[in-house]
Amino acid sequence: METRLALLEDRLTRIDGEANAASGNAARAEALLIAFAARRRIAKGEQLDVIADQLKLRFGGAQPQAVQTIIAFAKDPVTLDELNAQLEAAAPALAGQVREESTWTRARRELASLFVVRRAPAPAATPASRVAHARLMLVRGQIDEAIAEVERMPGADGAQGWIDAAHRYEAAQQALDVIETAAMLEPHALRDGSGKAVEQPSPLAATATDGTATGTF
Structure with missing residues (x-):
């Protein structure tokens, strides 16, 4: 018994x-x-x-x-789509272009852009290529890299609202x-x-290394 x-x-x-x-x-x-x-x-x-x-x-x-x-x-x-659309709309300002520039000023700027002194075989990064790269980073979910690309552009000060929104999205x-x-x-x-409280240990915990189980924020 x-x-x-x-x-x-x-x-x-x-x-x-x-x-x-x-x-x-x-x-x-x-x-x-x-x-x-x-x-x-x-x-x-x-x-x-x-x-x-x-x-x-x-x-x-x-x-x-x-x-x-x-x-x-x-x-x-x-949303990510909104960030993308806002970035596209801000492209002229990011490039440092003046909206009310005269015809002569615009012609001089466009003419000057035809002549670029290069010290390396790689093409110089243009505002358009930077915006395109930033948008690609957004699509890939690499928000930090997109923000960094925008912050390097001449008109970054005028895109602070977009930068703040992107930081919030990433957070x-x-x-x-x-x-x-x-x-x-x-x-x-x-x-x-x-x-x-869930007291039972996770079956996945055994495969996680010490100190990386939950992470912190």
Whole structure:
């Protein structure tokens, strides 16, 4: 009888552990879906609505700054397409061109552009090529490089609004990366839909190196 009781207790312990693991993994999967839903709405420039509450509930204890960044951005969103369109519209100003220049001034500028002294075989970077490169970086999602390219242009001071919007967009993307990683790897502060802490370690944690499990924001 004692042997049977011991075996039964051992079996109940294993069942309880498996149930906790299943519950923890389900909570992580739900958190990851919430993060994906937030990313999709951010990409469309839509309000987060109830997703904002879920972000606070599930990730507020683990990554409060990232959550706040995402929610603040969604209240005044900008999409990648909008950044691209705004950059194209700002191209003349970025090139340092004066809108009300005279015909003679414009002719002199265009004539001067025909003669370029080159010290290397590579073609000199022109404002048009810089704008094209910045737009390519946007398409690739390399926002920091697009911003750096714009900041090197003659009329960068007149594009400060675009630069600020691009920085906000990049910060929101980084925050989304952080909470997605937290959904998969956060060991302590992640919570489920009822606000209860997810105590079960992630099955992916064993493959993550120390100090890189959740990242910081």
